[in-house]
Amino acid sequence: MNLTLKIWRQKSASDKGKMVDYKVTDISEHMSFLEMMDVLNEQLVNSGEDPVAFDHDCREGICGMCSMYINGEAHGPDRGITTCQLHMRMFKDGDTITIEPFRATAFPVIKDLVVDRTAFDRIQHAGGYISVNTSGNTQDANSIPISKHAADEAMDAATCIGCGACVATCKNSSAMLFVGAKVSQYALLPQGQIEAADRVQNMVAQMDLEGFGNCTNTGACEIECPKGISLENIARMNRELMKAAIK
Amino acid sequence: MSGFFKSSIGRKVAMALSAFFLMFFLLQHFAINILSVFSADTFNEVSHFMGTNPLIQYVLQPVLIFGVVFHFVMGFVLELKNKKARNVAYVKNNGAANSSWMSRNMIWSGAAILAFIILHFIDFWFPEINTKFIQGDWSGMHEGVEGYRYFHELQEKFVSPIRVGAYVLAFIFLALHLLHGFTSAFQSMGYTAMHKKTLQNIGKAYAIIIPLGFIFIAIYHHFNHIH
Numbered sequence: 135m136n137l138t139l140k141i142w143r144q145k146s147a148s149d150k151g152k153m154v155d156y157k158v159t160d161i162s163e164h165m166s167f168l169e170m171m172d173v174l175n176e177q178l179v180n181s182g183e184d185p186v187a188f189d190h191d192c193r194e195g196i197c198g199m200c201s202m203y204i205n206g207e208a209h210g211p212d213r214g215i216t217t218c219q220l221h222m223r224m225f226k227d228g229d230t231i232t233i234e235p236f237r238a239t240a241f242p243v244i245k246d247l248v249v250d251r252t253a254f255d256r257i258q259h260a261g262g263y264i265s266v267n268t269s270g271n272t273q274d275a276n277s278i279p280i281s282k283h284a285a286d287e288a289m290d291a292a293t294c295i296g297c298g299a300c301v302a303t304c305k306n307s308s309a310m311l312f313v314g315a316k317v318s319q320y321a322l323l324p325q326g327q328i329e330a331a332d333r334v335q336n337m338v339a340q341m342d343l344e345g346f347g348n349c350t351n352t353g354a355c356e357i358e359c360p361k362g363i364s365l366e367n368i369a370r371m372n373r374e375l376m377k378a379a380i381k
Numbered sequence: 382m383s384g385f386f387k388s389s390i391g392r393k394v395a396m397a398l399s400a401f402f403l404m405f406f407l408l409q410h411f412a413i414n415i416l417s418v419f420s421a422d423t424f425n426e427v428s429h430f431m432g433t434n435p436l437i438q439y440v441l442q443p444v445l446i447f448g449v450v451f452h453f454v455m456g457f458v459l460e461l462k463n464k465k466a467r468n469v470a471y472v473k474n475n476g477a478a479n480s481s482w483m484s485r486n487m488i489w490s491g492a493a494i495l496a497f498i499i500l501h502f503i504d505f506w507f508p509e510i511n512t513k514f515i516q517g518d519w520s521g522m523h524e525g526v527e528g529y530r531y532f533h534e535l536q537e538k539f540v541s542p543i544r545v546g547a548y549v550l551a552f553i554f555l556a557l558h559l560l561h562g563f564t565s566a567f568q569s570m571g572y573t574a575m576h577k578k579t580l581q582n583i584g585k586a587y588a589i590i591i592p593l594g595f596i597f598i599a600i601y602h603h604f605n606h607i608h
Contacts, residue, residue, distance in 0.1 A: 140472070153472055206475030232473040239468045305476060305485055306463035310389075338388050347466030348389045348459050350487060351565040353575055357479035366573040372390050373571035379385035 135161050135227035139174065141186055142234045144243050147250075151243065153232075163223040167210060168193060168200060170222055187246040193218040195360060198297030202247055203234040208299035208358045216297060216360045236302035240309070240344045253344040254296050254312060260340035261333035262316040264325050284322050291318040293361040300355035300363070306347030311355040313341050314367035321374050331378035338375055392459060397569035399452040400562055404587070406445055411591050414598050417535055425529035429521040432509065432531070453495055460488045483561040490558035497551030504538055539602035548599040552592035559588035 136159045144151030158174050165173075168190050175185035191197040200217035204210035210220040225231060233247065241249040266272065292315075300311035317334050320326025326333070349368060356365045385391040413431065417424040431437055476485050483490070512518050523530035539545055563584030567574035574580050 142472070203471060206471065206473040207478050211478070234471055234473070237467050237469055237471055239466050243469075303479060305480075307466035308389075308463075338390055342389050345466055346389075347463035348393060349569075350459075350463075350484065351561075351568045351575060352480040352484035354476070354479040356575075365568070365575045369568055369571050369573040369575075372394065372569060375385065375388065375390045376394065376571060379391070 135163065135222065135225065135229075137161055137170075137225065137228070138230040140230060140232045141246070142243075143186070143246055144235075145245065147242055147244055153234075161222055163221070165222045166193070166218055167202070167204070167220040167222065168218045187244075187248045189248050190218060195219045196295060198295035198360070201236045201249055201251070201298055201302070203236055203302055205232055208236065208302040209297075209360060213357070214360055214362055216295075216299075219360075236298050238298075238301045238307035238346065240307065240346050241298060241301060249298070251296070251298050253346070254298065254309070256344065257309070257313060257337055257340045258296075258316060261329070261336040262320075264320055264329060266325075278324055280323060288319050288322040291315045291322065291363065291367050294319075294359075294363050295361060297360060299358050299360060301346065303354045303358040304347065304349070305352060305354070306350055308349040308355075309341050309344070309346040310349040310368045310371065311359060311363055311365070313337050314369075314371040315363045317371045317374055318367040321370060330374065331381055334371060334374040335378050338371070392455065393569040396452065396455055396459070397566040399448045399455070400566040402444070402448045403452060404559075404563065404566075406448070407591055408587075411594050415594060417532060418598060418601050421532040422528070424535070425521075425531050428531035429529050432513070432521065433519055438513075449498065453491065456488065456491050481561060483557050484565070487558060487561060490554045493551060493554035494558060497547070497554070500544075500547060500551075504544075505534070508534075536602050536606040539599055540606055542603065545599050545603045549596050552596045552599075555595075556588050556592040559592070560585065563587055 136157070139156045139158060140153050141156060142151060143154045156174055156178075158170065158177065161170050161173065168188075171186065171188060178185045189199040189201055191199040193200075195216045195218060198216060200209070202209065202217045204217065204220070209215055209217045211224055212220055235241075235243050235247045235249050236251075238249075240253045241251055244250050294312060294315035296312060298312070301307050301309050304311075317337060320333060321330055351365070351368075353365055356363065386395055413424070413427050416427060521529045521531065523533065526533045539548075564574040564577075564581050567580060572580075574584075
């Protein structure tokens, strides 16, 4: 298939940036979206132009690096996927595809489609862990009984890959689905209880400090999340913060 | 606790609490207004009680004013903060792919409701405050009207088709606001409302029946007023 691509080009963080049109031809419908981008970049390199910078790593939907906003949706027009799992069969011959970086003040553009998502790392550092003594006297994992239901829910929350699609999709650039998932995965387990109050307070404080917006419960994040992280995690985070404030 | 209400989640909770209060107020306002369709005397009696009861006038009325002002001011403050959270807008954004129009446009339906409340205050609340608190007339009587004045005042307001049209339009916006706001308030309070079908259905029923009821009252009095 032959396509027109409208891509955000921005030389550096300080550059203003603009949309630039490109044509790609003979794209196979079996290609992944990133492979199509590789074809474009090969074309650009061969003609002496600067290739489009975009994040990618595992290309199997695990790392969460491929942060593209395609035709007005995070990771493009499909559900439960990252951009590397988006296939060209989702498009038609002659289509025009708009490709932009994830947009949020807390996710500044570094170059073209590459954004800085270290705000998520700083939120994690603020409390997204449990303190465990690993100096040789670690407890046996099976000595703490955990119900199947709690273990499953914690595991579901822990599948968040921190890709930032929730922020990119949210009309308020809110990071509450991400933070809700990270708070929940520990809040649901006995090991997470000791630091529960500090964790939620510190992570929410860091989230606010980074300049993410407020959640207005549109539910868009849940729909666009490649791992299907549930809005229930945001509700749980709200409960956890209320509990911590009353303590 | 003051730190809690400064956080983004604390503000959501505060918005939800004021929303619950306003939704309860709306329900009782409707319950009283619908009486005007069935019995002018009952409507007058209840209106006089509400308008002269010290607990309602001196405690609940100020709480209501605070709730209304807080909900609007905080709504606009949060909207401005949320706008700042995305300093460069998308060239192409397909919001309809993953969220409802109502959820994305709460600020606009809210602004329409605010415009209506200003009209409503000019129509009813300011004259009421003037009569009672400035002129000191708590009798509920009006010259040239038999019995209490409330039913007469209500009918008088709905003579104008323009005002009735404005009321109908405002209540359509209120329905749109409530269609998202009802469940959203529960979700903000930590209840997983967005995935609870029963609560969502109750929310939809509330969001449609109450505004529709107010529209019915306005239209009913427009066509049934005493000349």
